[in-house]
Amino acid sequence: MHSILDIPDDLAPVHGALADALQRVAERFDAHLASDLLPVNDLVRHIERYRGKMLRPALVLLSGMACSPSADDPEACVTDELIVLGAVCEMVHMATLVHDDVLDEAAVRRRGQTVNFLHGNETAVILGDLLIAAAYHLCSTLDDPYPSRAIGEVSMTLCAGELLQLANRENLSLDMETYREILDRKTAALIGVACRLGARQGGADEALASGMDRFGRLLGLAFQIQDDLLDLTGEEGVVGKSVGKDLEKGKLTYPIIDHLAKAEPDRRAATLRLLKRAAAGDEAAPNKLVGVLREDGAIERARLAAESLVNEARAVLAPLPDSGPKRYLGRMADAVVQRAF
Numbered sequence: 001m002h003s004i005l006d007i008p009d010d011l012a013p014v015h016g017a018l019a020d021a022l023q024r025v026a027e028r029f030d031a032h033l034a035s036d037l038l039p040v041n042d043l044v045r046h047i048e049r050y051r052g053k054m055l056r057p058a059l060v061l062l063s064g065m066a067c068s069p070s071a072d073d074p075e076a077c078v079t080d081e082l083i084v085l086g087a088v089c090e091m092v093h094m095a096t097l098v099h100d101d102v103l104d105e106a107a108v109r110r111r112g113q114t115v116n117f118l119h120g121n122e123t124a125v126i127l128g129d130l131l132i133a134a135a136y137h138l139c140s141t142l143d144d145p146y147p148s149r150a151i152g153e154v155s156m157t158l159c160a161g162e163l164l165q166l167a168n169r170e171n172l173s174l175d176m177e178t179y180r181e182i183l184d185r186k187t188a189a190l191i192g193v194a195c196r197l198g199a200r201q202g203g204a205d206e207a208l209a210s211g212m213d214r215f216g217r218l219l220g221l222a223f224q225i226q227d228d229l230l231d232l233t234g235e236e237g238v239v240g241k242s243v244g245k246d247l248e249k250g251k252l253t254y255p256i257i258d259h260l261a262k263a264e265p266d267r268r269a270a271t272l273r274l275l276k277r278a279a280a281g282d283e284a285a286p287n288k289l290v291g292v293l294r295e296d297g298a299i300e301r302a303r304l305a306a307e308s309l310v311n312e313a314r315a316v317l318a319p320l321p322d323s324g325p326k327r328y329l330g331r332m333a334d335a336v337v338q339r340a341f
Helices: 009-033 038-050 055-066 080-104 115-119 121-139 146-167 176-202 206-233 254-262 265-279 285-296 298-316 324-338
Strands: none
Touching: 009 038, 009 055, 009 080, 009 121, 009 324, 038 080, 038 115, 038 121, 055 080, 055 176, 055 206, 055 324, 080 115, 080 121, 080 146, 080 176, 115 121, 121 146, 146 176, 176 206, 176 254, 206 254, 206 285, 206 298, 206 324, 254 265, 254 285, 254 298, 265 285, 285 298, 298 324
16 A cells, blocks of 8 residues: 555655565565475465555554654664564465455456466465465464464454355345445454554554554455445456456445445346346446446445545544654555555
C-alpha cells in the first residue's frame, strides 16, 4: 500500500524508515523459508512476486512506530521483533493467497501465473501449508508467547471464515450480516491482529492495542469491499489478478447483496437469472450484471460503505498522540478505497 501513496515531505522520514523495514521483512521471510531442496526454493522464489502492497507487515511496523514513545524517530522504533512479526503476518497472508487461488481456480496473481496453474493443486496446497508452518515456527522464536497464541487463533478464524464462505457458495439468499461475518473472519481478522501485535510491541497498553485491532478490522472490511468492486469492475491487467472469479464461483458480494435486498421482485428475479448465467459461464452476463448494479446505484453504495468504514477507522486513531506514523496510517486508510489494484 505504501507504494501507491502520495507522500508529503513531512512524512518522508516515516516513508524511508518503512521502506527499509519492509525490505528487512522480505529478507527475513526469504531466509526463514530457505530450503536445501531445489523444488522448494523454486516455489518460494515464485511466490516472491506475490508481494504487492505488503499491507499487513506495513501495518505491523507503522502501528509499532505510532504506539512507541519514540514515534518522532521512526527508524529507532523498528525493532527486530517488529520485523519478525511483519514477516509472520505476511507468511500467513501468502498462505491464504496460495490456497484461495486453488479454491477459485485462478490463473493469475500479481500479473503472473499462479502456483496451482503452473504446478497443480497438490503443490499449491502443500506450499500454503508450508507457509503456515513457517509462520508458526518463526513466531515461536520470540520470547513473548502472546504473538504465537494470537497468530494461532487468527489462523483458525481465517479458516472458519473460508469455510463459512464455502458453505454459502451459490446461496442467492445470502444476507448482509452473514457476508460481513465472512469478511470479518476471512480478511479483517488478520489485518486487525497485525495492528494489535505491532502496537503491543511498540509499547501500547491493552486498551490501545485493542483500539488498533479495531482500526485494522475496519480497514480490512473496507479493503475487502473494494476488492469486491474490483472483481466486478476492474481490468485484469490493472488489478493484477484474475477478475470475475466471485461470479464464476457463485460468491455474492456487497453490491449484489445490497441490490437484491432493495430490488423489486421482478428486478430481483432478473438479476438472479443473470447470476446463474454468469456462474454457468455465460461471458456476456457479468457485463450486463455490472450495468444493472451501476444503474441501481449498488456500485456507488458499496463504494460509500467502504469510505464510511475508512472514516470510522481513522476516528479510532484519535487517542494516539500526533506523529508522522499516525498521519501515515491515516493516509494508508484513505488509499484502501482509492486504489485500482
